[in-house]
Amino acid sequence: MAKTLYDKLWEQHVVRVNDDGTALLYIDRHLVHEVTSPQAFEGLRLAGRELWRRESIVAVPDHNVPTTDRDQAIADPVSRLQVETLNDNASDFNLTFFKMNDVRQGIVHVIGPEQGATLPGMTIVCGDSHTSTHGAMGALAFGIGTSQVEHVMATQTLVMQKSKNMRVTIEGSVGAGVTAKDIVLAIIGEIGTAGGTGYTIEFAGQGIRDLSMEGRMTVCNMAIEGGARAGIIAVDEKTIDYFKGRPFAPKGEQWERAVEAWRDLKSDEGAVFDREIVIQGRGIAPQVTWGTSPEMVVPVSDRVPNPAEAGDEVKASGMQKALDYMGLTAGTPIEEIAVDKVFIGSCTNSRIEDLRAAAEVAKGRKVAGNIALAMVVPGSGLVKKQAEEEGLDTVFLEAGFEWREPGCSMCLAMNADRLEPGERCASTSNRNFESRQGLNGRTHLVSPAMAAAAAVTGHFTDVRQLTAQEA
Amino acid sequence: MQAFTQLSGIVAPLDRPNVDTDAIIPKQYLKSIKRTGFGPNLFDDWRYLDAGEPGQDHSQRALNPEFVLNQSRYQDTQILLGRDNFGCGSSREHAVWAFMDYGIRVIIAPSFADIFFNNSFNNGLLPIVLDEATVDGLFDEVEAQPGYQLTVDLEAKCITTPSGREIAFDVDEYRRYRLLNGLDDIGLTLQHADAIKAYEAQRQKTAPWLFS
Ligand code: SF4
Numbered sequence: 001m002a003k004t005l006y007d008k009l010w011e012q013h014v015v016r017v018n019d020d021g022t023a024l025l026y027i028d029r030h031l032v033h034e035v036t037s038p039q040a041f042e043g044l045r046l047a048g049r050e051l052w053r054r055e056s057i058v059a060v061p062d063h064n065v066p067t068t069d070r071d072q073a074i075a076d077p078v079s080r081l082q083v084e085t086l087n088d089n090a091s092d093f094n095l096t097f098f099k100m101n102d103v104r105q106g107i108v109h110v111i112g113p114e115q116g117a118t119l120p121g122m123t124i125v126c127g128d129s130h131t132s133t134h135g136a137m138g139a140l141a142f143g144i145g146t147s148q149v150e151h152v153m154a155t156q157t158l159v160m161q162k163s164k165n166m167r168v169t170i171e172g173s174v175g176a177g178v179t180a181k182d183i184v185l186a187i188i189g190e191i192g193t194a195g196g197t198g199y200t201i202e203f204a205g206q207g208i209r210d211l212s213m214e215g216r217m218t219v220c221n222m223a224i225e226g227g228a229r230a231g232i233i234a235v236d237e238k239t240i241d242y243f244k245g246r247p248f249a250p251k252g253e254q255w256e257r258a259v260e261a262w263r264d265l266k267s268d269e270g271a272v273f274d275r276e277i278v279i280q281g282r283g284i285a286p287q288v289t290w291g292t293s294p295e296m297v298v299p300v301s302d303r304v305p306n307p308a309e310a311g312d313e314v315k316a317s318g319m320q321k322a323l324d325y326m327g328l329t330a331g332t333p334i335e336e337i338a339v340d341k342v343f344i345g346s347c348t349n350s351r352i353e354d355l356r357a358a359a360e361v362a363k364g365r366k367v368a369g370n371i372a373l374a375m376v377v378p379g380s381g382l383v384k385k386q387a388e389e390e391g392l393d394t395v396f397l398e399a400g401f402e403w404r405e406p407g408c409s410m411c412l413a414m415n416a417d418r419l420e421p422g423e424r425c426a427s428t429s430n431r432n433f434e435s436r437q438g439l440n441g442r443t444h445l446v447s448p449a450m451a452a453a454a455a456v457t458g459h460f461t462d463v464r465q466l467t468a469q470e471a
Numbered sequence: 472m473q474a475f476t477q478l479s480g481i482v483a484p485l486d487r488p489n490v491d492t493d494a495i496i497p498k499q500y501l502k503s504i505k506r507t508g509f510g511p512n513l514f515d516d517w518r519y520l521d522a523g524e525p526g527q528d529h530s531q532r533a534l535n536p537e538f539v540l541n542q543s544r545y546q547d548t549q550i551l552l553g554r555d556n557f558g559c560g561s562s563r564e565h566a567v568w569a570f571m572d573y574g575i576r577v578i579i580a581p582s583f584a585d586i587f588f589n590n591s592f593n594n595g596l597l598p599i600v601l602d603e604a605t606v607d608g609l610f611d612e613v614e615a616q617p618g619y620q621l622t623v624d625l626e627a628k629c630i631t632t633p634s635g636r637e638i639a640f641d642v643d644e645y646r647r648y649r650l651l652n653g654l655d656d657i658g659l660t661l662q663h664a665d666a667i668k669a670y671e672a673q674r675q676k677t678a679p680w681l682f683s
Contacts, residue, residue: 016663052667064502128561197584318487413498
């Protein structure tokens with residue numbers, strides 16, 4: 001019978017099927033960061049349990065680390081304790097670990113693929129919902145809670161219920177200036193933030209195949225914002241090329257064997273999906289969110305929507321709440337919304353391609369006078385290094401952006417980087433929830449190019465107009 | 472894990488969809504390396520008028536009188552009534568720990584986000600899915616009747632309203648069994664240690680690069 005990619009990945013990892021139909025699923029790679037792991041390590045110790053397979057774990061601090069003055073100890077004592085706890089656990093349990101000042105340190109979802117520590121065909125978990133990112137390489141990757149982190153540490157497995165199959169196809173290519181971020185925001189706008197609940201979403205079609213591996217990671221990263229724990233994309237030659245020569249990737253004869261297996265990581269012709277969504281690539285414009293949920297999104301040329309036109313009472317009141325929080329009036333053209341801060345970073349958009357796209361817009365321009373802070377936070381030390389080799393740091397600095405050290409930073413503002421109450425931010429991150437970037441801060445999600453465009457014009461601008469002037 | 476069998480308690484209505492885990496427990500409290508002590512910061516941004524920081528004496532902070540859990544009729548809430556996509560966003564289990572620490576043991580909503588739903592069962596918090604119309608009805612009843620209580624019986628998979636109406640709910644058998652007995656998932660899985668080892672041995676032959 002024709003199988004979906006998800007069916008294949010699932011079947012390859014079932015250890016046993018329980019009486020009630022749930023399965024014990026084997027986990028190949030476990031990524032660990034400082035926020036969701038301390039209680040799991042503590043649980044292991046209290047129960048006198050050992051790690052089942054130490055080699056499966058890669059640990060890195062990312063959420064709490066400062067993006068400046070890395071040679072100093074972390075100023076916030078609570079953050080410092082959490083990072084030190086990870087250091088201690090990593091050394092007690094003898095884990096593969098990239099400490100804060102290692103050049104390989106970075107956001108867990110950036111460094112996994114970068115190191116080849118997450119590979120096609122693997123099951124990958126992390127105590128972090130954006131683990132879905134790693135599905136971009138044809139892996140089954142999903143976020144888990146801390147109890148499950150402990151469960152994987154102790155047993156290398158999880159008790160899981162198989163989810164349903166959904167396929168989202170982007171038919172045809174997207175236009176110039178439209179990026180992976182715009183594609184995934186448009187998808188969430190279409191299916192809603194709960195649209196993927198209970199499904200694994202396979203992203204397919206020309207619009208997806210055209211994307212680089214970085215772009216595919218951006219799309220899968222936000223599968224969780226569409227409610228799906230996992231997003232996946234079939235393996236193709238781009239996937240294989242991407243992993244060749246990465247530090248943790250197989251070598252020699254092992255590489256040949258792996259590649260052969262990876263080539264089958266795609267849905268069979270005729271595989272049946274429980275739900276299919278088709279979106280025309282050419283219909284997707286650069287997107288900007290206007291509300292407090294990623295589904296509250298419109299094309300940049302549009303206006304802030306009117307709750308009165310929602311046609312449903314619960315929905316209208318949700319929209320009104322969002323508008324009040326965001327300090328916006330229905331009908332305002334998106335391009336007339338001025339921003340205070342710009343954040344280019346996060347596991348959604350902090351890879352080299354993202355920084356190149358933003359730099360292309362920033363080049364030869366200046367951050368507008370009304371912008372209090374425009375910051376670029378590379379996803380890893382290696383991304384930072386490569387960007388510097390390409391001179392992107394100079395482009396950003398000359399334009400008036402700050403160039404920071406790698407970490408989660410203002411994506412969730414656990415470190416010192418944050419919005420002040422009422423401040424409005426053009427952000428390349430993945431969540432525009434209330435207070436996500438700082439208490440009562442206002443977040444608009446955009447692509448890196450769109451964030452750079454907002455930085456240099458001081459308000460949301462269709463980046464295609466800026467780049468068209470150059471062409 | 473704390474076992475759950477039966478509970479009768481005050482119900483509070485939280486009338487908004489997409490309640491995310493950032494709202495349930497804001498990031499500054501995730502710096503804790505413990506599982507306990509999150510109760511005073513449940514819904515921190517909505518519950519207090521000032522900005523909260525870890526280590527504060529939260530009993531001294533100004534409460535937001537508008538927030539449902541601060542209203543006198545909803546003191547001692549043990550059951551929360553919510554809307555669609557409850558618990559979406561971040562995987563932080565701290566959200567569930569915060570409910571438990573606060574004293575909420577049951578959440579009823581038309582739908583839950585997957586990770587939150589799982590995390591709940593792993594800690595003895597019972598998430599109950601009921602259809603939209605039934606949830607709507609419960610919202611109306613709770614709001615109309617101060618002191619409104621529900622009895623939730625996990626053994627019988629049944630909710631009883633003050634008028635004696637019974638509402639059946641569904642729950643996965645394995646989860647129900649674990650929750651009723653307060654069983655540790657890891658201990659149960661380790662009963663299959665041999666199966667895991669056999670899988671590994673087999674997999675090592677077919678995909679050796681995963682083990683190098
Ligand atoms: S960058 Fe943001 S979304 Fe990504 S792992 Fe860090 S905090 Fe989570």
